[in-house]
Amino acid sequence: MSADEDRIRDDAAAWVLGALSEEEARDFQRLLETSAVARKEVEELRPVADALPFAVEPEAPPAELRSRIMAVVDSEAQLLHAVDPSADRPAERRRARRWVGLLRPVPLAAAACALLLAGLAAGLLVAGDGGEPARTVAAQVTGADMAGTRARLEIDDGRGELVVDGMPAAGPGRVYQVWLVHEGETEPVPAGSLFEVDRSGHGTASVTDVKDVETVMVSSEPDGGSERPTTKPVLAATLS
Amino acid sequence: MRIRSSGRDSSDLGVLADEELMRLVRRADSKAFSLVYDRHCDAAFGLAYRMVGTRGLAEDVVQEAFLALWRGAARYDAARGSVRSWILGIVHNRAIDALRRTLVHERRRASDEGLDRTVASAERTDAQVISSDDARFVRAALDVLPPDQRRVVELAYFSGYTHTEIAEAIDAPLGTVKGRMRLGLQRMRHELDREGVAP
Numbered sequence: 440m441s442a443d444e445d446r447i448r449d450d451a452a453a454w455v456l457g458a459l460s461e462e463e464a465r466d467f468q469r470l471l472e473t474s475a476v477a478r479k480e481v482e483e484l485r486p487v488a489d490a491l492p493f494a495v496e497p498e499a500p501p502a503e504l505r506s507r508i509m510a511v512v513d514s515e516a517q518l519l520h521a522v523d524p525s526a527d528r529p530a531e532r533r534r535a536r537r538w539v540g541l542l543r544p545v546p547l548a549a550a551a552c553a554l555l556l557a558g559l560a561a562g563l564l565v566a567g568d569g570g571e572p573a574r575t576v577a578a579q580v581t582g583a584d585m586a587g588t589r590a591r592l593e594i595d596d597g598r599g600e601l602v603v604d605g606m607p608a609a610g611p612g613r614v615y616q617v618w619l620v621h622e623g624e625t626e627p628v629p630a631g632s633l634f635e636v637d638r639s640g641h642g643t644a645s646v647t648d649v650k651d652v653e654t655v656m657v658s659s660e661p662d663g664g665s666e667r668p669t670t671k672p673v674l675a676a677t678l679s
Numbered sequence: 680m681r682i683r684s685s686g687r688d689s690s691d692l693g694v695l696a697d698e699e700l701m702r703l704v705r706r707a708d709s710k711a712f713s714l715v716y717d718r719h720c721d722a723a724f725g726l727a728y729r730m731v732g733t734r735g736l737a738e739d740v741v742q743e744a745f746l747a748l749w750r751g752a753a754r755y756d757a758a759r760g761s762v763r764s765w766i767l768g769i770v771h772n773r774a775i776d777a778l779r780r781t782l783v784h785e786r787r788r789a790s791d792e793g794l795d796r797t798v799a800s801a802e803r804t805d806a807q808v809i810s811s812d813d814a815r816f817v818r819a820a821l822d823v824l825p826p827d828q829r830r831v832v833e834l835a836y837f838s839g840y841t842h843t844e845i846a847e848a849i850d851a852p853l854g855t856v857k858g859r860m861r862l863g864l865q866r867m868r869h870e871l872d873r874e875g876v877a878p
Contacts, residue, residue, distance in 0.1 A: 452861035457834035492767040494817040497721035514707040
């Protein structure tokens with residue numbers, strides 16, 4: 440066995456144990472695409488790493504933990520079934536609305552969910568000058584690690600302005616991108632709008648045409664944006 | 680508002696296998712989810728507690744993991760392993776995130792709480808005994824490792840240290856640390872194969 444192969448096998452062991460740094464792990468992941476030695480070693484050692492948690496003695500968590508988790512789950516189930524009544528039907532019958540499944544909100548107390556749902560259903564009508572009244576739609580926060588984020592879509596004369604507050608930065612090399620799902624469509628299309636937030640978490644993005652738009656969504660994307668979402672939406676506003 | 684679910688109560692669902700329950704969880708069936716939680720929360724909490732060392736943080740980890748399961752049930756693929764393995768994998772990842780996010784390593788070193796979770800408890804419930812054979816073989820396979828190999832495997836997997844951190848902690852060259860990891864896992868593989876445990 441060559442010294443290189445030895446090193447690869449050592450790295451494989453560290454990789455399956457999660458003991459490589461993030462950069463080393465990325466390098467090893469790339470190596471897996473080209474190195475049969477790496478793949479074979481991982482295949483050999485991965486099941487052992489997967490078995491390690493079974494070595495730990497089970498321990499009952501406090502009953503309050505179950506209550507906390509079920510409060511979130513029950514409230515999200517309510518919200519999901521209200522938004523998508525077909526949610527408890529077989530998956531194959533839901534293809535047309537598969538994006539709805541991505542719009543599950545982050546943990547909220549049941550009462551907060553109910554209020555949010557009411558806001559979504561009604562929208563908030565504000566003064567307008569004839570034609571379609573101007574309105575503001577509260578957006579659902581659907582991403583993890585978005586605690587404290589508030590977002591609304593202000594619609595006037597067929598145009599929208601997304602306003603976010605308390606939103607964490609997208610991170611280095613990333614940007615928030617706005618997507619539109621039109622009525623009758625299943626795939627989101629770029630709204631042509633990218634945005635970042637300032638230190639306070641405030642940011643805005645324009646949506647030039649919300650005609651026939653069912654849902655406006657935001658996801659974190661690489662700088663420059665993407666042609667289609669590469670991550671789950673972190674915000675979603677339902678317009679119709 | 681009424682939650683629409685499978686229409687069966689929990690006692691009906693109780694006869695279903697984990698994989699069947701996961702199909703219902705995918706359809707946002709909260710009753711099915713509660714059964715999955717009940718079946719696996721002890722193993723999940725035991726692992727989280729073993730890793731993060733404090734009960735409070737372990738609760739946070741388990742909560743995050745089960746909510747991730749609830750929201751990402753569609754990602755479960757029965758062909759790639761049992762529901763319990765999948766859940767424990769999520770718990771492990773979340774615990775590593777928590778350890779690295781909160782720098783709890785230092786706190787863990789200052790407290791022995793939860794460090795010896797692999798030591799058998801005096802009393803166990805029926806639910807905990809279900810996987811006791813496999814668990815016993817895995818513990819036995821870990822026990823046969825030479826102390827220096829077992830230590831690096833545990834520091835990496837259960838404590839979330841990188842090989843660089845381990846090398847510094849035990850004052851050994853990087854290559855030695857990674858070599859011990861490999862030899863340790865290979866030895867465990869041999870032991871598990873010998874016992875017919877298919878990890």
